[in-house]
Amino acid sequence: MKRLEECIVKYGKALNKDVLKVDAFLNHQIDPDLMMELGKDFVEHFKDTPITKVVTIETSGIAPSVMLGYLLHVPVVFMKKSKSKIVDDNVYTANIHSFTKGIDYEITCSKDYLAKDDQVLFIDDFMANGEACIGGIKIIEQSGASVAGIGIVIEKAFQPGRKKVEALGYPVYSQARIASLDKDMITFVEE
């Protein structure tokens, strides 16, 4: 998506070959007009897919998801992150390893907000190793709901996330696909 790529080039900071900071418009400061554009782009891409719910993981997936949910007029659910094991019969849980932070954490979702007949569009701000996305899929599968699609704002295409998620049978749509990162140069996958 052209406008997103322009924002990444203009405001993104490649800290090294692996880490891209987009605190200026997505992860700390949010550009709400851009969020609406991201929402519209997801709507366009998934226009032939029936969707009853948009699901994301806190925190940075919420802004684009809320715009998408608004455009589709469906509820948005954000899964919650916890550093400690949750003991609660009424939640689904999945364990996630963060390669970036070198820690494990749990994500949880109340059983009240995912139902068997839900067609879920799963949205996340980043895809790198695919761990968060696979955790999200596990929770959706636990609930009996269907994963109707997976939408990612920024994919680090040089990391194995897409391959691992597609191996589970779920195609991934990313709005920006980064081929490589360098302090002076961010390049995108040519489509």
Add this chain to the structure above:
Amino acid sequence: MKRLEECIVKYGKALNKDVLKVDAFLNHQIDPDLMMELGKDFVEHFKDTPITKVVTIETSGIAPSVMLGYLLHVPVVFMKKSKSKIVDDNVYTANIHSFTKGIDYEITCSKDYLAKDDQVLFIDDFMANGEACIGGIKIIEQSGASVAGIGIVIEKAFQPGRKKVEALGYPVYSQARIASLDKDMITFVEE
């Protein structure tokens, strides 16, 4: 705000005389149409106030703030929560005590996203004892920016938050003001 009060009555759960759960439409599952209505209501209330930035605290303040920022076409910044002391010269920090959870935590905001000439509308999902709001104000004041207004989605008006914040010289606008909570009965302040 009538539609919000209706949602609170219909989907909110008063766990006891102090705790109201609104996981069905704000704190876990989000109703994006309602979020847009909340955004419009804030725009209407603050229509005579110049605003350059909407600032909130993660996580549940983000959805209404993004709608508000979209309607005003200004950036949204969410302050981050951390359980440990942050040592970073480039962030503003404030300590917050959570009476609900019985813990202290820090909120932080990068110095990159608050500037002296910013007119900040501070938004939060809940106001109870006012601790989070006062922490947010402290950070905005540290940056030299002005607090142009304070907008709260749900105020527990039987707790002292408003009084404490108004004592600092900042008027508070709340979209729903709860007078009392009981398992079978949620009552609102009559305006």
